[in-house]
Amino acid sequence: MTALPQQIIPQVSSVQAVLKSHLGRNLRAIHLFGSAVDGGLKPGSDIDLMVSITDPLPEPVRRALMTDLLAHSAWPGSSDTLRALEVTVVALGEIVPWRYPPRREMQFGEWLREDIEAGRFEPAMVDYDLAILITKLRRHSSALLGPAAAELFEEVPRSDFRRSLLDTIAQWNEEPDWLGEERNILLALARIWFSACTGDIVSKDVAAAWAAQRLPPTCRSLMERAAAAYLGGGEDEPAWGRMPVAETIHFCKGEIERALKRAQ
Known part of the structure; x- marks a missing residue:
């Protein structure tokens, strides 16, 4: 496992605790990817996490998880201790074996803060970007929980990568x-x-x-x-x-x- 940048260890640890609390036995893996493991964190970099679960999210869990993540994320440049989180949750049965278009269970990001605070929550939906994210994960990611991404996810065909x-x-x-x-x-x-x-x-x-x-x-x-x-x-x-x-x-x-x- 790639060593985490020292400055994000407290935030990542707190986010892991939130995920484990809400997902329990449904939680299969957590992968850190993006700038934190490939290219170095910049001042405006998010903390990118892919969260894999066994079964689809019940709606009350989706809402509670998105709400609780608000306290562990901040808009870039607005906090001395928190970075913006981008958390994508996938149900493994929806993407393994691989098929296109893929589907995500949940996504959290700072651009959704106002909606979440107002009680508006995105449902599970098709997400073309997952083909790109999984390709990135298999090349450069750190497994915080569970197996390495190259073991958990199948390789995305080049044709599907281009389609995405x-x-x-x-x-x-x-x-x-x-x-x-x-x-x-x-x-x-x-x-x-x-x-x-x-x-x-x-x-x-x-x-x-x-x-x-x-x-x-x-x-x-x-x-x-x-x-x-x-x-x-x-x-x-x-x-x-x-x-x-x-x-x-x-x-x-x-x-x-x-x-x-x-x-x-």
Whole structure:
């Protein structure tokens, strides 16, 4: 098991306790992935956890777990002791043996805080991004509980990995689709573009630097600003609306679609 970064050990330990309390014998594995085990934590990095359970979540458990996780997570840059959590819960019977599209039982993230506090909870749903997450887990992750990811999850076929990239970008078409999430979506597109061209998965800042070199001049500085905000861990850019966000997003989407078509 990869050693945890010292600064997140208390938070990860408290989150593990919450998961064990709510999931009990249904809990099969907890995997840490993302920047904490691959590339190093940045000021704005989340703590990414994949939680595997044996049986689907009863609705009362889903609601109680999401509510309790609020106390163990904070928006990037808003706390001296807590990072933002991104916790994905999957029922193993839904993804082993592997099939596409995959389904998740629950996802927790800071972008859902207002909804959770208001009593609005996402149900279990299809999640195309799981094909990407499981690929990442099998390559770079740390098993905090249970077997290694490469033992627990089957390898995602290349065709399904490419399908997930296309299905993910299909959700970003018009301004309401990215309003308030400009930075995260720009960085996500950079990573997807890199993966579409190379088949590999890299950190947000590495992908953003790679994408910036391939963007037209009008869009390049926007991607660089998104990466700088992520690396600095500060607030999102207050003036995204005056920047070529739509142009950059649609340019990236077009390049991704062309790269995936060539890969077929």
